[in-house]
Amino acid sequence: MLRQNITTIQNEIIEEFAVFDNKNDIYDYIIELGRELPAFPEQHRKDENLIKGCQSRVWIYPTVQQDHLVLYGDSDSTLVKGLVALILRVFSEQKPADIAQVELFFMDKIGLQALLSMNRANGLAAMIKQIKLYASVLSH
Secondary structure, three states: OOOOHHHHHHHHHHHHHOOOHHHHHHHHHHHHHHHHHOOOHHHHHHHHOOOOOOOOEEEEEEEOOOOEEEEEEEOHHHHHHHHHHHHHHHHEHHHHHHHHHOOOOHHHHHHHHOOOHHHHHHHHHHHHHHHHHHHHHHHO
C-alpha cells in the first residue's frame, strides 16, 4: 500500500479535529488516539530513546524499513501518548528527506498549542525536533 504524503495526512487530521467544538472533546479524542497506539517494544524502553525536554516520559524508537523512517512511541501520560500517536501518524513510514524538510501546519490549524500547557507544548516541540534529527541523519 502506498503511504500518503505528509501534507495529505496533516489535512486529514485538520478535518478530523474540525468536528470538535470544545477542548474537552479534543482532549478525549487525543487520549483515544493514544490508546490505539501499537504496543511499544519493551526492549526499546531505554534512556537513549527517551525524548529530552518532555515533562512526561516519552520514548521514540526509529527504524528504517525500505528507505522509510518507521517510528514507535510511547509515554507514561495518557494525553502525551495521544500526542505521540498524532506525531507518529504524520511522520512514520515517510522518507527521511521528506520529514527533515516538511513544515508542520496541522498543529496551528487545530489549535493544539493553545490547548497545551507550556511544558507539554515544549515536550511536543522536543519530540518533533528529535524525529527531524533522526530523519536528517538518515537522509544523508
